[in-house]
Amino acid sequence: MNRFAQFLDALSYEPRRNGKLALMAAYFAEVPDPERGYALAALTGGLDFRHAKPALIRELVTQRVDATLFALSYDYVGDLAETTALIWPAKPGANRVPGLSDVVETLRGAAKSETPRLIESWLDALDANGRWALIKLVTGGLRVGVSARLAKTAVAQFGDLPVAEVEELWHGLDMPYTELFAWAEGTAAKPEHAALAPFRPVMLAHPIEDKDFDRLAPGDFRAEWKWDGIRVQAVSEGGTRRLYSRTGDDISHAFPDVIEALDFDAALDGELLVGADGVPRPFSVLQKRLNRKTVSKKMLADSPAFIRAYDALVLDGEDLRTLPFDDRRARLEAWHTATKPARIDLSEMVPFSTWDELATARETNQATGVEGLMLKRHDSTYEAGRPKGPWWKWKRDPHIIDAVLMYAQRGHGKRSSFYSDYTFGVWRGDDLVPVGKAYFGFTDEELKQIDKFVRNNTTNRFGPVREVTHTAEQGLVLEVAFEGLNASTRHKSGVAMRFPRVSRLRWDKPPAEADRLETLEALLPG
Template sequence: MQAFSDLLERLILTPSRNGKIDLLVNYFTSEVNPARGWALAVLTGELDIPGVKAGSIRRLAEARSDPELFRMSYDYVGDLAETVSLIWPGTRGANRVPPIEDIVETLLRATRAEGERLVAGWLDQLDPKGRWALIKMVTGGLRIGVSARLTKLALAQMGGVDAGEIEEIWHGLEPPYESLFDWLDGTAGKPAPDIKAPFRPVMLAHPLVTKDKRDDPDAVDPAMIDPEVFAAEWKYDGIRVQAVSERGTRRIYTRTGDDISHTFPDVLAGMDFDAAIDGELLIRAPNGEVAPFNDLQQRLNRKTVSKKQMETRPAFIRAYDILVDGGEDLRTLPFRDRRARLEDFVARAGSERIDLSPLVPVTTLDALEAARNAPPAPEIEGLMLKRWDSLYEAGRPTGPWYKWKRDPFLVDAVLLYAQRGHGRRSSFYSDFTFGVWRDGADGPELTPVGKAYFGFTDEELKQLDKFVRENTIDRFGPVRAVTATAEDGLVLEVAFEGLQRSPRHKSGLAMRFPRINRIRWDKPAGEADQLATLEKMLPPDPLAKS
């Protein structure tokens, strides 16, 4: 357990991606089975200990300390694991702390009552760093800047194999992954789990124009806009998925390999084919067009889906690419050939749950730029550019594919509330709620329209945190209300990808991917935007077209 807690601490304190990979490689190389396997399960989010949850940890902490002191401490620190690890009145004895494998395997067999008792005993024996690691291990939500993908890249580097090989067998493996580590150590052959309808690592695109060059009119070389070199298609605002139907098994995966098949039985029913396709999961509106992302969001992350939900929000896949057709792996073919195979496949499939992503004519740079900023539907985020000769390569190779998103919507809003973040941001106010002006019963008033917690630099975060602390006028639990008048308020230029009506929000609007684009220290709060300005940005009601 000590080695694992040391690893987590170092990962938090190491900002660089390559530095984190080096730490992971060193850990997996120096540790042995099954300890490193259980650590891998924690890092990739594959470990689930049903008997101990965050509520259990909170109950233990309140029983061991003054409840009001715990509440105030949790409010200040902002992270449950960090709060408990610091406030816990440990009574370390002579008993040794079990290794990570003993902790995990014991908890997996324990009842809820036994689990809480065991965790309390280990918290007594551990130091604050070890307590934090233990709590994170059993409750999840590490927030240490390490994704499952990054962990698999470290494994690939450790074993001298391609990360795609690990991705392709991952869903057939189970913690503590002893066969995987034996293969990476060179003491056994590559695991060959009998996976039906396996996930294939997806190919990703680079931004055609980076954020720092968004205002540069020469950011895109006109010479690369060549119809003989690149194809273009619309980038829809949905969920990137891989639909696989092989040997009688049908699955739908997210781009990270999570199996979401159970949430979309209507799409599974329409996958009467033997193939693996890459596409965008969308909801069809009553008028036959693509529905807003909010409709798709109503169906995501559900354990079960009702017949009514499937009828009112029917899902379908807009196919971008085909990876396997009738048992033939097509990933080594150029995109031009895969596109022809995809068109033939969609025509043969004849499924109302699968349609074809249309190509956009590639003529001039000006024409494409106009198309990506004024797409034919509000549910389109911009364009994808794909080289006709590109193979389907796992990861994000440089050169073959680019995404060229439309310019974001911008609005000037006033900061209303702030809350502390998590992980390394737990000491800063980093989650910001903002609003715009509207006419109220007693004159102009601010109404909340969104919340953002990224888009700013570390230095700007310090400035925002300072403003919140110096201008707090009220508190609601962990939330602070700040001065927000026409004369004294902080204006934030907020960027967002889309807007839709939402009865759940006081303003009646919901933003898609809001983030802070600039801090407008120069602008009076009274000159921030009006709610009417945002309402004019709303897309047309799809029902109005029918």
Template sequence: MKDFVQLFTQLDQTTKTLKKVAALVDYFNKANDKDKLWTIAILSHRRPKRSVRTSLLRAWAASAANVPPWLFEESYHIVGDLAETMALMHPNLESKHDKSLSEWIEFIIDLKNLEDEHPTESEDVLATKKEKVRWAWNQLDETERFIFNKLMTGSWRVGVSQKLMTRALARHSGIDENTLSHRLMGNWRAETSSYHQLIIATDPADKISQPYPFYLAYGLEIKIEELGKPNEWLAERKWDGIRGQLIIRENQLFLWSRGEELVTDKFPEFEILTEVLPNGTVIDGEIIAYQDNQPLGFNVLQSRIGRKNVSKSILDKAPVIMIAYDLLELNGKDIRESSLQYRRQELVRLVDNAASEKLLISELVEFKEWKDLLKERADSRKYHAEGLMLKNKSGTYKVGRKKGDWWKWKIDPLTIDAVLLYAMRGHGRRANLYTDYTFAVWKGKELVPFAKAYSGLTDKEINEVDAFVKRNTIDRFGPVRSVKPDLVFEIAFEGIARSSRHKSGVALRFPRMFRWRKDKPAKEANTLEDLEKLLNLYG
């Protein structure tokens, strides 16, 4: 644990990539295999599940610090992070333990096991949990307590990407970085795997369901003409759905989301593809809601996301297909190093042979000159698309976000002018500032909340809004403040849909603050009728 704490401190104290990679390599060189495996898991967002309810931890932490619950809650709102608040408020002790990272994680998992064995959480079980947690806190110094709390609450975040971790692991192990990226994909768990099985072993039988790392595009940040000759590029619609990888191996189908979640059970209608696609096929594409030969809005697809059970009713209301746009494996052979032109040629052949209504090819947008794409991009919302994808015909399928061969050229966002109505403190470094806002539009003489946003302002603007909130608070509701409705902001968003969950009757996709309209008084902000017009056009 002490080595992991040192690693965390080094990563937290620098923004330089080389220093982060060097710290990780040094850690991997001296850590045992169990600690290496859990470090890989933590940095791959495969941390242990939450082992104790946070309401219990808050009460126990307040008791250990000998402060009343209200003072603990106020401190939490100021600090903005529960794990850090508990670590700071506990009496400051020196480190007394010699447990490794993996041993502390096993300790945390045992707390979860207590809950699973006694789901009703009897008083004896709660007393045992409390005793164990309080004992752990007393063994750890402040930084160790913070990390222990993060692992226990299941809210771990550290300032290093999986890509950097993989780079460091490649230097430590001598294994190619792309190979490691592939091995780290899939449904592995640190509780049931080992460092050797995950990183060193190469048994193909263990990899039947394993996806490939996704290739991610950058937003187009240059003039389109600067890409070169138009005949060297393909253009496709950028679909508004769930990026997925469809795998057929050994007569079994596996479906992975870009977030490395196995979602096969969420989309049972794709099972029929095992009958029409050959073994050794891996297709990259977009899962979208689709009916009557046209895409439906993302809000329709969203009705299926997060559901544990997909009922027949849901299947009928939100039918889906996969729009295929790349082929990564053909007849069991990895073809990612082949040109896009070749991969697409083979993909078209596969999709045509499959002749399934559940698998469609991503149609090309025809153009001869770059200017031909301007109107196609502008018309994207007619297709329920987010814009265009531009892909180099000769490009290979890369790992992660790389510039050069794939660009996303999104349409300009929709916008609406709205009034700031509520504000709430942020988290982390912004815990002392009001940075999370609720916005409203006019319905007659009443302001109706319709969206929340927390991104888009500069630090200087955030400080100005924070000062306004503190000077113009009308009422308080816990951490939320109601403010004088004076400030107007232009809210940008990607899509709009009807919603029975919101008082306004609408829900926005990816709302953020586009600019502060200091030139506009609140009475000139948009209305609910304006939102309805956008809804009728683009909903």
């Protein structure tokens, strides 16, 4: 466990992507099975200890430490694992220091009643760094700047393997991935049996800028609407059906209605949406179905899911990814006409002859769920990753409002010493009502400025949350950019923003001149 703790610590302090890859590749080379496999599972989100939750950690530490002292310390540090690791009054020599595999295998088989005792004994045996790593591991909040794909890339780099092949096999492999590491080290063949209904790494687009249009010929590109859902890959091969997110996560369990409809032999790339009769509903409705282990009958009836297909990767066992886009699209249309699959329709192609003509179409289409356009070269093959040139995304310009900072909370990790999570509001009558939260968009220098304002203007405290001055005369106005707006019964204002971020600090503007709720209500769909 100590070696794993040192590994996590090094990753958390390494800012460079290549540096993180080097650290992971070295760890996989130095650490034996099954330890390295469990570390890989932790980095890719493959571990779930259902009885070990943050609330349990808080309960354990407040049995050893005064609750008020812990609350004050947690408020200052801003991170549960770090606070507990530092404040925990251990009993040295009480227990043997566990290995990573000891923790994983024991905790996965432990009953709910056994879990507190196990975690307490391990916290006693470990030093501060080990306690920090243990809590990060069991609560699933590593926060070391490593995505699942980056971890898979590190395995590929360690074994000099194509990362696309690692990703395609991933969902057919079992933790602790001994077959994968044996293949990477050259001591065993590629585990071909794992490639049943695999995930194919997706092709991504670059945001287009005005200057890009000067060197692109309209006749070389095809356009289709960019829908505000989630990018998915629907795969049905050899009797196995799976629905993947764009990062390769298997989300089949949350969409049984879509899985039931995959009664064909194909791998399709598209957008997952919800709505009846092929009419998309706002993203907030789809969001209610994400990250669920089970979906109720009522939710299936009220929010039916469907796929708007963009591309065909495999049809009837034939891999089409090396074909030009126009050929893949023609094959997709012919297949869809012949198969008539339930819950799958086709993305609409947008005819145009000039960029100005396409710009007009982009601005005038106000249909719910349309957030812009996709541009794809007619001769582009389907390449994994984000190659520069073949595909572009042309999103609508974001909405901009001026809002007033109302509440702030400390961040996590490197931001744990700063107030970096902000709740902001607009005017409704003579009162401010919260309309959103943002925790990015500002520079490091601006973060310091906002943090200083929060500390100097705090008027109330609610646990870790600070209420700051927000009157018509005094306060900080934030220029907030966001992608869309939906009605919401969960928020006092009645609206919910899509991807809000701070785009500018308006020190020059008095709070009384911030926007009003009516301005946002006018943006609601329909």
